[in-house]
Amino acid sequence: MLTDISTPGTWGLETAVLWPAGPDLVGREQELPAVEGRLLAPSARLISLTGPGGVGKSRLAAEASRAVSGEFPRGVRVVDVAACRTAGAAVAVVEQAVADLGGHGRGLLGLDGIEHRTRDLAPLITGLLALDAGLTVLATGQEALRVYGERVVPVGPLTPPGPLVGPEVADVQDNPAVLLFTRRAHEVDPGFTLTPENVDAVVDVCNVLEGVPLALELAATRLRLFPLAELRSWVRRGGDSHLTGPPGTPERQRSLSAVAEWSCRGLTPDQRYLLARLSIFEGATLATAEKVSPLSAAGTAEAIEVLLDRNLLRLAEPPRAEGRLMMPRIVRAWGRGVLEQDGVAGEAGESHARHFGELMRTIEGRFTGTEQQRWLRVAGLEHDNILTALAHFRSTGDLEAQAALLVACRRPWLIRGELRAGLELFDRTAAALAGDDSERALHLRARLCTGAGFLSSAAGDPDGAVHRHRRAVAIYRHLRDAQHGARASARLGRALIHSGDRETGQSLLAAARSTLEWLxxxxxxxxxxxxxxxxxxxxxxxxxxxxxxxRAIGIYRQQGEIRGLAQTLLLGARLATLTGDRPAAYAAVRESLRLLDSIDDRTELPGALAAFALLTLDDAGQSQRAARLLAAADTMCRRAGMHRPRVLPDRFDTAVATLRRRLGPAVFPGVWADGVRAQPATTVAEALAVAEPSRVRERPEAESLTPRQLQVALNVAEGLTNRQIAEQLSIAEWTVVNHLRQVMRKLGCTSRVQVAWAVGRRQ
Structure with missing residues (x-):
């Protein structure tokens, strides 16, 4: 159970090869120096690498130990704690390892796989460190020892590339998860490389496997037998749980299911039950965990703390939202297997589905009004759980529950850009309800047709929108529902206008408006x-x-209807542009951008960005920014499955061609690529930071910064504070403030952010 890694050997048992000899450590460029630095620091006596199973804690510890072994004259001794069958054996072998170090000076004791022996080892390690001033301990496990002076280093999965539309090799080849998968795949098949033809499949596999190194390596070995496309499909179906490794590896690491089984060993019945129930969820709030727990609120909190300590759960904290309990994929698969074994999988799935059906019906009415940002964010965070609930209702044949949940999703899905999948579900469910003529079913069908019409319109399919809104009109007419029928007629009229039948569309809109005002x-x-x-x-x-x-803008403002107001403001910007009122157009587009960004909109936002880019197209120094904004808008449309923005018709392609000529082949591709990669919030921030052109034109001295003012502005662009700038330039802080005021006046800026963008444009 010991090995001396100062001589050729492996981390763990001398008789077992846990990893290939001399493996390259991929994706740990930050963690490795951090661990080495702690090992070299005399004050760090106990360092514990903790994290979920399969993330490579042992390999990281082995690599760090080898790198610093020369600094430990007494040597390095490593114990495979996980191989010890009893607590007594673990204590005895650790004591023997320390005795074998002997000598004087510093010695390093490695403890691999401590997760099931922490209670037994904690007092022993505390005593050993107190008695031996030269001893340093490096431990790995899914939980820490939790003793005084312990330095815990969390080790997580490699960062996966994330969802990308049309990923290119250059965009992802340096991503750590992709790099690890491709290297291991190349070892299996020397002809394997990352190419434009396979990059999408590689990215998908890395995302599905959540960047877990063991999962990626085991998946890569399967390429010996199956092509990448089949591997991708197999992994998506959950087949990765049974991926197996080389026979020489310890049993607990021979497959992902074995890793999960080992990770969950020793849980109490209540902890096991709670973990299995939470495995149904694609993330759960603490309040939800309490609902499904068999324990009291206090008992649930204690159990969750244990599961968090053991890295079977992690607490994610999304911006401006309640914390969520997330579970590693391999543990989630284990939990669902437990539910199957216990014969409660169906009941657990039904409870989960009913919970989210009730949640969405409760908050549906709050997607407008003063708290809409909060509730739209909640719906977005629960998107995967909603899909799971819909799949459950579909599998049990509960069409009414499925339809009720779907119609509640219409607005958040429209805003998120879930167009393709949403349209298929809305259409399929409406068709399945066609044989039910009850009043409840008819209302649900009408709302499904309306939702599908909205999704079709957003996707750029006005003919499809006409077809679906026409169905909704017919159903509401049959139900004698005047108000909803008039709304459906208005939507049909707008879809007809987009499809080219302006006369009929205007007629329907005028009649619907009269009816709705009368009602x-x-x-x-x-x-x-x-x-x-x-x-x-x-x-x-x-x-x-x-x-x-x-009239429309006034009502939307009064009602707090953010999305409708943003859409109408874009029409106002179009009117202002066509009538030559550029300041009014800028003001309208800016407000629209702020509103859409506040609700994380992804279907109207591309049009607003395109409108802003087209407004700036003829302004001096704005060509690169316009190209970035158009690229970002185009990418958002492709990501959501939409046509290019309809704002300012026929100008998008012309503008791109103009910018391509203006910037030239040396500059345009890079600028366009920057826009493709930009996050929506970043793109909106760039647009909003632009000084209004009218203000710049009123100040011809905008281009006449003094050398000192330019130095100050450049330092602001680099993010330095006034005090840091003063130290950099050896001037007083109040002098910096005075220079910055002059810079802002000359550039027509009102904030440091605008100064940063303006100076960046001038370079």
């Missing part, structure tokens, strides 16, 4: 007014469009 449905009448305004703009009737837009 007191101000939000519905605003939607109809905006549709009529768009038709007037298409026809060049600017005088008619203006009052309609003002």
């Amino acid at each position: 007191g449905d101000t939000t519905g009448s605003a939607e109809a007014a905006a549709g009529l305004a768009e038709a007037s703009l298409d026809a060049g009737a600017f005088a008619e469009a203006g009052p309609l837009l003002q």
Whole structure:
């Protein structure tokens, strides 16, 4: 159970090869120096590498130990604690390892796989460190020893590339998860390389396997037998749980299911039950965990703490949202297997589905109004759980529950850009309900048709939207529902206008608007007014469009209807552009961008970004920014399965061609690639940081910064504070403040962020 790694050998038992001899450590460029640094620091006596099973804690510890072994004159001794069958054996072999170090000076004791022996080893290690001032301990395990002075180093999975649309080799070849998979695949098949033809499949495999090194390596070995496309499909179906490694590896690491079984060993019945119940969830809040737990609130909190300590759960904290309990993929598969073994999988799935059906019906009415950002964010975080619930209802044949959950998802899915999958589900469910003529089923069918119409319209399929909205109109007419029928008619009218039948569309919109106003449905009448305004703009009737837009904008502001207001403001920007009022157009697009960004919109936002880019197209120094914004808009559309933005028709492709010529072949591709890679929030921030062109034109001295002012501005662009700039330039801080005021006045900026963007544009 001992090995001296200062001589050729392996981490763990002398008789077992845990990893190939001399493996390259991939993706740990930051962790490895950090561990080495702690081992070299005399003050760090006990270092524990903790993390989920399969992330490579042992390999990282072995590599770090080898690198610093020369600094430990007494030698390095390593114990494979996991191989010890009893607590007494573990204690005895650790004591023997320390005795074998002998001598004077520093010695390093490695403890591999301590997760099931922490209670037994903690007092022993505490005593050994107290007695031997030269002893340093490096431990690995899924939980820490939790003794005084322990330095815990969390080790997580490699960062996967994340969801990408049309990934290119250059974008992902240096990603640690992709790099590890491709290297191991090349070892299996020397002809394997990352190519434009296979990069999408490689990215998908790395994402599905969550960047877990053991899972990636085991998956790569399967390429001996199967092509990558088949491996990808197999992994997506969950087959990776049974991936097996070389026979020489310890039993606990021979497959992913074995890793999970080992990780969950020793749980109490209640902890086991809670973990299995949570495995149904694709992330759960603490409140949800309490609902499914067999324990009291206090007992549940204690059990969750144990599961967190053992890295069977982790607590994710999304921005501006409640913390969520997340589970590694391999543990989730184990938990679902437990539910199957216990014969409660069906009941657990039903409980999960009902929970999210009730949640979405409860919050559906809150997707507008003062708290809509919060509840839209909740719906977005629960997206995967909702898909699981829908699949359960579909498998049990509960069409009504499936339809009710789907219609509650219409607005968040539209905002998130879940167009293709959403459209298929809405259509399929509406078709399945066609044989049920009960009033409840008819209402659900009408709402499903309406939702599908919205999704079709957002995807750029006006004919499909016409077809689906027409069905909704017919159903509401049959139900004699005047209000919803008028809203459906307004939506049909707008879809008809987009499909080219402006006359019929305007007629339907005008009639629907009159009905909705008579019924007191101000939000519905605003939607109809905006549709009529768009038709007037298409026809060049600017005088008619203006009052309609003002009416719709006023109602949307009063009602707090963020998305409708943002859409209508874009129409207002289009009217202002066509009538030559550029300041008004800028103001409208800026407000639209802020509103859409506040609800994380991904279907209207591309149009707003494109509109802003087209406005800046003719402004001096804005060509690169315009290209980035158009690239970001185009990428968002492709990611959501939409056509290019409809804002300012026919100008998108012309603008791209103009920018390609203006920037030239040496600059344009790089700028466009920057826009493709940019995150939506970053892109919006860049657009909003631009100083209004009218203000810059009013100040011809904008290009006449003094050398000192330019130095200050450049330092601001690098993120330095006033004090840091003063130290950098050896001037007083108040002098920096005065220079910065002059810079902002000359550049027409109102913030440091705008100064940073303006200076970046001038370089």
